[in-house]
Amino acid sequence: MASSTKSAARKSAVRKSITRAPNVRASGKSLAQELSEVLDVVRLHAASFPSRTVRTRITLSLDSGARLDLEFSGASDVEFGPEFNEHICVGQEFVLEGPGKSIDDLDLGASGRAAAQNLLDQFPDEVKFTSGRRTIASQASAMAPNVVKNRKWIQETYKDTPQRAALQKWVDDHPDATTASAIAAGLESVMNKWTLDQQRNFSRHISGDAFDVQPVAGDTGKKIKEAIGKLPKLHWHTFEEGGLEIWHAQFNP
Ligand SMILES: [Zn+2]
Known part of the structure; x- marks a missing residue:
């Protein structure tokens, strides 16, 4: 499989038709093997399935070229540590x-x-x-590549604090900052203004x-x-x- 995505919970999700690419070649894998890998993806990404999610859709691109759309409904019972x-x-x-x-x-x-x-x-x-x-600089550098890929990564990743909000706001307010170095510099400028307590809270x-x-x-x-x-x-x-x-x-x- 090449990728997996999940959709956020949607109470009134419109069911899209399942599309399949032409089955150009045999993958050499049985359906059981493919499904086993699907379950591994779910298991390894439990954080993507928070307890309030009522519907999750996963799209898989299989080695065979086929696309497999799966939809899970019902409340997840995954439990999380406090942070x-x-x-x-x-x-x-x-x-x-x-x-x-x-x-x-x-x-x-x-x-x-x-x-x-x-x-x-x-x-x-x-x-x-x-x-x-x-250091704040190394923390900013570690976060920036994730923001390049997903502008809402900070909001979706960190626990809800005023510090998270300030960092996400900087990203939202600077749509022209698209490189990792520009984003790292911006995040660093926000974090540099924090007190020690605010740093600790993040x-x-x-x-x-x-x-x-x-x-x-x-x-x-x-x-x-x-x-x-x-x-x-x-x-x-x-x-x-x-x-x-x-x-x-x-x-x-
Ligand atoms: Zn650690």
Whole structure:
């Protein structure tokens, strides 16, 4: 399959006729395989199916050249963490080899730094930090390419805060800003005016109150996860975001 899209909930959706491209060649896949892949798309993009959605339409372009339109109706029962839509780790760096970042590299505030040290003391050989404080410039640069593709990406991605509204307003007010660099500069100009509390309300990576840990497999991984959940001044943590394994912990200052 090449792509998938979903429509927002529409109470009075007009049912469009299903269109199919000519079946120019056999795909080599059974219908069961294709449907299995469809379900994988749904599973990996649970965030696209919030609980208030009553109808979702997915269009799939199959390898065979055929197009498959699926429509799901009925309320979704997908559950979310309290800050699922925060996209807290957007722009995160992955460290797959090497020692990871030192606690000094993370550049955290007092609570985050103490928690990182606590975790490292418990698992000195296993814990690798991949991300800590993120500058406003790097946060803006990480967001901009998504806005190039979708002008409403900020509104659709982040939790509802005055900060989100201010960033989306900048995008809406600047239709001529279409390149990633122009958008990044604009978003940065908005975020640079924020107080520390406002930064924290948007992303605790910006305020230096969050870090990411490289996922660890097996029993050791389980123990590290338990330890993260018990860190002092923990505000919230997650091990999964939008189908990706991301170990993120954020703290009260
Ligand atoms: Zn994070």
